[in-house]
Amino acid sequence: MPQIVFEGVEKSFGTTRVLPPLDLTLDDGEFTVLVGPSGCGKSTTLRILAGLETLSGGEITFDGRPIGHLEPKERDIAMVFQDYALYPHMNVARNMSFALRLSRIPKAEIETRVHKAASMLNIDHLLDRKPAELSGGQRQRVAMGRALVRDAATFLFDEPLSNLDAKLRARMRTELAEMRDTIDKNMIYVTHDQVEAMTLGDRIVVMKDGRIQQQGTAEELFARPVNRFVAGFIGAPTMNILPARLYRDAEVLRVRGEGFDLPLTPAQDAALRAAGLEGAVEIGIRPSSFTTDPAGGAPIEMTVSVAEYLGAQSVLNTRVGPHEVLAEVASTRRLRSGERATFHVAPDDIMIFDPESGERIAT
Helix, strand or coil, rough: CCCHHHHHHEEEEEEEEEEEEEEEEEECCCCEEEEECCCCHHHHHHHHHHCCCCCCCCEEEEEEEEECCCCCCCCCEEECCCCCCCCCCCCCCHHHHHHHHCCCCCHHHHHHHHHHHHHHCHHHHHHHCCHHCHHHHHHHHHHHHHHHHCCCEEEEEEECCCCCCCHCCCHHHHHHHHHHCCCCCCCEECCCCCHHHHHHEEEEEEECCCCEEEECCCHHHHHHHEEEHHHHHHHCCCEEEEEEEEEEECCCCEEEEEEEECCCCCHHHHHHHHHHCEEEEEEEEEEHECCCCHHHCEEEEEEEEEECCCCEEEEEEEEEEEEEEEEEEECCCCCCCCCCCCEEEEEHHHHEEECCCCCCCCC
């Protein structure tokens, strides 16, 4: 398995630059997820790696060997597409073995590879069926099986679950996570769904406008986002971002906005001093940081707009002054629309962002 390195990779379509110079290293045997909103350049990055798009600049290397000039079939890569791309007139076994038959692999070896991949994906009982006889989840497994039988060094997944319903997506995420642990290959997965990214990725690369915003584990991105975009994109429900101003009250630094007035910690105070930030700021609070326990921190009065009951947890759409705020709390008390309630948030759970640059002030 090669170490894959993007060195100043660029891509333009006419006068439109999709990828400014991109530098990225994908380690040997790693499951890497490229995640971001539509148009951020993640699928273009994957297609360039596969050889389906040409480079406008820079180079890609496999273990130091340039591959930007190679045809897709010469890159030892297998790809799973969003739309399955199965041949309707072929049964599952022939769809899965198509590339092997083109390569004139011996028939016995083809059968061995197909049955091994089909067993891994739990579709070995479907080998004689045609795509029209399969469900969406089964078709996606066939598409994955077609990639697996090639035994390539690197597997690419381009939003493979986006056509599935919510329940099937969740089940396929679990199966992909299990498959990741049993196949010792490079895997690069593109999605706009941050739940998929956090579930599957050894490393997550967050992109916006063709640029890498941050990369790391799901835990790192959730707990220590480098900027407002990453903080708001990673985590569900999404983080609340509120405008505020800094002020001092009896030597305690506080943040005040319409509908809230919260103390900060000495460590946050020191970080703000070091950053030279005073006056206007933005604060970020995760919905899960709110608690009904008075010992949980400073109080915030909220007016409930909509309560989404999810069983053990409820997601509350509330208003704090003029701001819409999400709170994720235990469903020990059912709150109704229009009710006012007091919640609490610990100062350590408040993130602070520069309102101009969007950068988080690290503590």
